[in-house]
Amino acid sequence: MKETLLEKAFEAMNNAYVPYSNYRVGSCVLTHDGQYFIGANVENASYGATNCGERSAIFACYSHGYRQKDIAGIAIVTDGQLLAGPCGICRQVLSELLESDTPIYLSNKKEEMTTTIAELMPLSFGMKDLEDRM
Numbered sequence: 001m002k003e004t005l006l007e008k009a010f011e012a013m014n015n016a017y018v019p020y021s022n023y024r025v026g027s028c029v030l031t032h033d034g035q036y037f038i039g040a041n042v043e044n045a046s047y048g049a050t051n052c053g054e055r056s057a058i059f060a061c062y063s064h065g066y067r068q069k070d071i072a073g074i075a076i077v078t079d080g081q082l083l084a085g086p087c088g089i090c091r092q093v094l095s096e097l098l099e100s101d102t103p104i105y106l107s108n109k110k111e112e113m114t115t116t117i118a119e120l121m122p123l124s125f126g127m128k129d130l131e132d133r134m
Contacts, residue, residue, distance in 0.1 A: 002114070005030055005075035006107050012038035012053065013077055019043060024079050025053035029061045030072045037061040054090045058097050068099045075105040083111040085120055095124035 005028050013026025018041060025041040039056025054076045061071065074094075078084045083106055086094060094104070100118035107113075117124070 001030060001073055002075075002103075002105050005036075005073055005105055006077060006112070008036055008038055009053075009075035009077040009105075009107075010109070012040050012057070013079065014040075016040040016053065017042045020045070020047070025076065025084075026078075027053040027057035027074060027076045029057045029074045031061065031066050031070045032072045033070070035061075035064070035066070037064070037066075052087060052090050054086055055093055058093065062097060068097060068102075071098060071102055073103040073105065074098065075107070077107045077109075080108055083108050083113055085115070091117065091121045092124070095121050096126050 008028040009026040012028055013024045016024035016026065018024055020043050027039045029037045037057050037060040039053045039060060041051065041053045043050045054074065057074065076086060085106060094117045098117050101116050104115050104117065105112065106115065
C-alpha cells in the first residue's frame with residue numbers, strides 16, 4: 001500500500017501549478033475499497049486562494065462520497081530538500097477528515113516518514129469542541 005500511494009503521489013506532483021513558490025506537492029488518498037484520489041498544489045496570486053496537494057486529494061475523495069472510515073491511508077510528497085509535513089490548514093482539515101490512526105506517508109524521495117494526524121496535531125480542534133454549541 002505505502003509504495004503505491006507514494007508512487008501515485010509523486011506522479012500527481014507533476015501536475016502541480018506553482019508559478020510563485022516553485023514548490024511542488026503531490027498527494028494520493030487510498031480507500032479501503034481500492035480507489036485512489038490524487039491531488040497537487042495549485043497556487044494563485046491571491047495566496048489564500050491556493051490549495052495544497054493533500055487538501056486537493058482528500059476533497060476529491062470526499063467529493064466522491066467517501067468518508068473517514070473509508071480511507072486506508074494518504075501519501076504527501078514534495079520535491080523539497082527537507083522532508084515536509086502538512087501545513088497548519090491541512091493539518092486542521094485532515095484532523096477532521098481522517099480517523100486519528102490513518103497512516104500518513106511523507107516523502108521527498110530522499111527521506112520517508114510514517115505518521116498519523118493524531119501525532120501531527122495532538123490537540124486538534126474539531127466537531128467535539130463545538131458540540132455544546134449545536
